[in-house]
């Protein structure tokens with residue numbers, strides 16, 4: 001009796017495992033942690049933007065301040081495949097005017113991230129997750145201790161990135 005019970009639970013466990021695995025194939029998901037963005041400044045620097053002439057950008061991302069450089073790093077130099085980035089693709093944007101304002105009170109250093117989370121995280125906006133990062137790549141926290149991350153509605157990030165929907169919501173590549 002005891003043995004049968006054991007075999008039955010083993011069978012159920014196996015069945016459950018198989019079910020999870022087969023779901024995983026269709027519904028792949030990558031959930032970023034702090035380490036996802038570590039050492040981003042050593043990644044492939046695939047775009048460098050500067051200046052106030054980007055109509056979509058307006059005043060966001062330092063777009064209204066001509067001294068701010070916008071460096072865009074793609075982890076593993078990832079490229080879209082058939083117009084879409086793979087689940088687990090990671091991109092970091094660093095906005096800084098360090099060159100023109102070395103260490104004075106006008107110094108800007110801001111870090112944004114986008115991660116292709118997949119599954120049905122945000123199906124009508126490409127399943128990207130948006131992040132605000134600390135200088136070392138850790139996911140920032142707001143005053144209440146909540147992680148600074150979310151879908152396209154988070155801090156209205158997606159409102160502009162929708163303009164790049166034909167290139168999977170990514171402007172730079």
Ligand code: HEC
Pocket residue numbers: 049054056057058059060061070072091092093112113114130131132154155156157158159160161169170171172173
């Ligand atoms: C006002 C429009 C606008 C808003 C709002 C906006 N972005 Fe962007 N974002 C852009 C543009 C335009 C680029 C292209 C690069 C450039 O010119 O700086 C960009 C680039 C990026 C990139 C590099 C990948 C790419 O698409 O080229 C990341 C990462 C990023 N933004 C994250 C964010 C996050 C996180 C938020 C919300 C906190 C956000 N963005 C809100 C307009 C916007």
